[in-house]
Amino acid sequence: MPGPDExxxxxxxxxxxxxxxxxxxxxxxxxxxxxxxxxAIPLQELAAVWSLPLERYLAITGAPTGWGWLxxxxxxxxxxxxxxxxxxxxxxxxxxxxxxSALGSGERLQAGIALVQVVVLLLAAxxxxxxxx
Amino acid sequence: MEAAAAPWWIWPLVLFAVTFGLxxxxxxxxxGGGVLFVPIVGGFFPFHLDFxxxxxxxxxxxxALAAGPGLLRGGLASLRxxxxxxxxxxxxxxxxxxxxxxxxxxxxxxALGVTILAIAxxxxxxxxxxxxxxxxxxxxxxxxRMHGVFHDPASGKDIEWKVHRTPAAFVAFAGIGVLAGMFxxxxxxxxxxxxxxxxxxxxxxxxGTSGFLLSVVDTSAAWIYINRGAVLPMLVAPSIIGIMLGxxxxxxxxxxxxxxxVRRLVIILLLVAGTRALLKGLGVWN
Numbered sequence: 001m002p003g004p005d006e007x008x009x010x011x012x013x014x015x016x017x018x019x020x021x022x023x024x025x026x027x028x029x030x031x032x033x034x035x036x037x038x039x040a041i042p043l044q045e046l047a048a049v050w051s052l053p054l055e056r057y058l059a060i061t062g063a064p065t066g067w068g069w070l071x072x073x074x075x076x077x078x079x080x081x082x083x084x085x086x087x088x089x090x091x092x093x094x095x096x097x098x099x100x101s102a103l104g105s106g107e108r109l110q111a112g113i114a115l116v117q118v119v120v121l122l123l124a125a126x127x128x129x130x131x132x133x
Numbered sequence: 134m135e136a137a138a139a140p141w142w143i144w145p146l147v148l149f150a151v152t153f154g155l156x157x158x159x160x161x162x163x164x165g166g167g168v169l170f171v172p173i174v175g176g177f178f179p180f181h182l183d184f185x186x187x188x189x190x191x192x193x194x195x196x197a198l199a200a201g202p203g204l205l206r207g208g209l210a211s212l213r214x215x216x217x218x219x220x221x222x223x224x225x226x227x228x229x230x231x232x233x234x235x236x237x238x239x240x241x242x243x244a245l246g247v248t249i250l251a252i253a254x255x256x257x258x259x260x261x262x263x264x265x266x267x268x269x270x271x272x273x274x275x276x277x278r279m280h281g282v283f284h285d286p287a288s289g290k291d292i293e294w295k296v297h298r299t300p301a302a303f304v305a306f307a308g309i310g311v312l313a314g315m316f317x318x319x320x321x322x323x324x325x326x327x328x329x330x331x332x333x334x335x336x337x338x339x340x341g342t343s344g345f346l347l348s349v350v351d352t353s354a355a356w357i358y359i360n361r362g363a364v365l366p367m368l369v370a371p372s373i374i375g376i377m378l379g380x381x382x383x384x385x386x387x388x389x390x391x392x393x394x395v396r397r398l399v400i401i402l403l404l405v406a407g408t409r410a411l412l413k414g415l416g417v418w419n
Contacts, residue, residue: 006212007205007206007208007211007212008205008206011201011202014202018199018201021198026370026374028366028370029374032366033145033367043367044141046367047140047141050184050368051181053238054361054363057362058362065360066360080366081364083370084191084364084366084369087198090348091348091349092352110216113220116220117349120353121356123227124223124352124353124360126360129231129357130360
C-alpha cells in the first residue's frame, strides 16, 4: 500500500496535470468566448439549443459524441473539450504511475487496485459504454 | 428574465457570478460546489438538466483535482484509505451516469429534488465525531492496510487511526457512486459521514480523503457525459472558473465568517433548490 513517498509522487503528478488541464481549458474558453477561434455552433444560436434534451441537441447541431471532437479540434468547443479531457485524464496518469511504482516495489495488492482502476477509467473514457433516453 | 429573449452572453456572465458566490459559500459551509450547482442551475437557468449534470460533475472534479495535491502532501488525505473505496465508487458512478442519461428527465429531476431535500435534512441533523473510537479493526480493513497515523495540525497531536465496518462502507460507496453519476453531484456530503461515523476515521482525515476520492469517482462518471456529448463548454468553463475563484475568496473568509450561519444558509439554499427540482420534475412548477 502507498506510503508517504508514493502519496507525494501522486500529489506531484496530480498538481502538474491539473495545472495543465485548467490552463488549457481557461485559454481555450477565452479564445472561444471572445471569438478568437471559430465555433462549431454560432454563439448567437447556442441559446436556442442549450435548453433542449441531449438527443435533440445532438440531432439539431450535429455536435460530436465520443472522441469525435478531435476531428474538429480547430473549433472553439473542441479546444475547450481538449482542456476538459486533459482534466479527466489526470487521474488515469496518476494511477498508472502509482500502479507501476507499486508493482516495482512488490506491492501486489496496491498495484492490482491501481491498475484495475486504470482499466475502469479507460473503459469509461473509451466511449464503449453508452446509453440514452 | 425571459431566457429566449436575453442575448446569449448574459447567461454565461450570470453563471459566472452565481458560481463565484457558490464557490465562497461552499468553502465556508464545507460542502462541494456540485451539490449546490446542480439543483440551483438546473432549477433556475435555461440549460437542460442533461448538460447541468455533466457540468456539475466536471465542477466537482475540477475542485477535487485542485485540492488533491495539498491534501495529499499535508497528510490530510490517505491514499491507502481512498483507493479501494474509490474503485467501487467509480464503477457504480458509471452505472449512475448511464442510468441518469437513460431515464426520462422528469424522473431524474424528481429524484434529484428528493435527494437534495434528503441532503438538507442530513446536513441539519448530522452528527460528527472528531476522533471516533475503533475498538477492533475488521479483517478487510486490516488486509487493505487502512490504518495509519494522522498528524492534526490544529492540536499538534499525532492520532493513530484504524477502521471498522469496511464491508458496509464498500456497499455505502457503491450507492454514493450511483448518486454521484446520476445527478452530477460531488457526493462529499455522503463520503464524510461514511468515513467518519461508519468506518471510524478521524473527522479531518475523513473530509480530506473525501475531497481526494471525488477526483477518482467523478472522473469515471464525467467521461460518460463527455462521450455522450452532454458537456457544453459555454456552461462548464465559466462555472469552473467562477467556483474556483470564489473558493479562493472563501478560503480567505474562513477565519472570520460565522460558520454556523453559513451552514444554515446552505441548508436553506438546498431546501429551495430541492423543492424547485421536485416541483419541476412533477410538472407543478415549470
